[in-house]
Amino acid sequence: MNDANNIKSIVIVGGGSAGWMTASALAKVIGCDNCQITLVESEDIGTVSVGEATIPQIQLFNTILDIDETEFIRFTNATFKLGIEFIDWKEKGHRYFHPFGNYGTNMEALPFHHFWLKMQNDPEFSNLSSYSLASVGAYANKFMHPSTQQNSALAGINYAYHFDATLYAKFLRNYATSRGVCRIEGKVDEVNLNPVSGEIESLVLNDNTVLDGDLFIDCSGFKGLLIEQALKTGYEDWTHLLPCNKAIATPCLSKKLLNPYTQSTAQSAGWTWRIPLQNRVGNGYVYSSEFMSDDKAHALLLNTIESEALADINQLQWVTGMRKKSWNKNCIAIGLSAGFVEPLESTGLHLIQSAIAKLMTLFPSKDFTQCDIDLFNQQTETEYHRIRDFIILHYKLTNRDDSEFWRYCKNIEMPDSLKQKIEMFSENGRIFRHDNELFNETSWLAVMHGQGIKPKSYHPLVDRLSRDEIKRRLKNIESVISRSADVMPDHEAYILKNYTR
């Protein structure tokens, strides 16, 4: 390969979580010695300032950056997250937990849940959550880091964080700029395209500064300043599948225990979130403007939060879906500019992390090999589609019919990929993870069971074990989990002891 062909200049537009996560990763992995990395952001435009709940994969991102966890938790007022509680989703008064980590352990080379399915009608064994340490620990408000003793159930603790998204972007901004990323405060006013290739040549800022680059990363948020407004890439709209298109958010002081889990409560035209941080609680209402006015949504959110709002309401709006190509010519969209499934299940930051990982694997030279670009786009599409299916599942499998919104959701036309998943589980309890999809067997089991699917049968090879033997093993697993949760410290005490400055 010819060195002259290497990318020498990368320009990132946008300084939200996507921009600073990308800048930090590029600074760490590529370095700023041989390649100039510039990030332009506009404080006047601001960021979405939401995105406070994460999934465990974020630990890997922080580890790759060599971020000290204690420093990060203190800086961002973070707490720990063991999963999500879904309230009123299947029907009013019902709740279930989607945990991180496994249910039970595989037995006789078969997934645990098939043995449980055989016993699920016996009240002594019917509570699926009692086989998940994350669920039992979370409901007791317990948390600890995974034990280093490999044979301990406590070694299987899997966790993520709740944090202040604005502080996380600030943390990463310090990280990236201290490693040589050049930050420019300014507003991109014009995008110059090469008249022959159609590639982006330069950006013009509001003070007439011209920024040239070899590779442009669009982290400009929903508007997709480069990928859409300049390159007209196109968008796949999923509003008919996922009708929520607005959110309002506001923090308040906590009046409850510091739960190590997110709460998601179904409401008449969407759902509300509760995300406890060290110093406050993040609240939001995600709703469909087809089924509720903004005024009613405001009133509902202010009625459901546990204390007075600490800030003005942040109002957001989007079109659920994804860009037809995240990578087009010499521009890659990362973050909200690439698409947005919706906040349920906290996948936004993960999709940023995943796009960065793909960019590193397929990092281009100035030639921009088309087959690399195609693979990036193909993988991105599969990833978004699989996540979309998982999110639809929550809405579609509801018994609620108390509002127009829920009656609409019940009748959503499912994609074939989701139909197949539901059918496989409904028949014999089988769950398969396709295409290296984000959500694993635990997640699909938690939500399909939580939303009320009762498989007709289970894996036939389960019958090789006698009923009594299965009972004995299930009791043993439940007891190990219960004893393990007992020794976990209280989540709030754990934070106070280890992370308060």
Ligand code: FAD
């Ligand atoms: P933004 O935050 O919008 O940043 C865009 C940047 O571009 C800003 O810096 C802006 O100043 C800059 N910019 C725009 N135009 C110009 C211009 N002309 N010139 C210069 N700069 C410009 N994800 C999760 O993982 N967990 C969650 O719990 C979660 N909850 C969410 C809740 C809601 C309601 C929403 C909408 C999203 C949520 N997400 C969540 C997604 C998450 O917030 C985003 O993925 C993440 O914040 C990334 O946003 P971004 O950086 O792409 O865009």
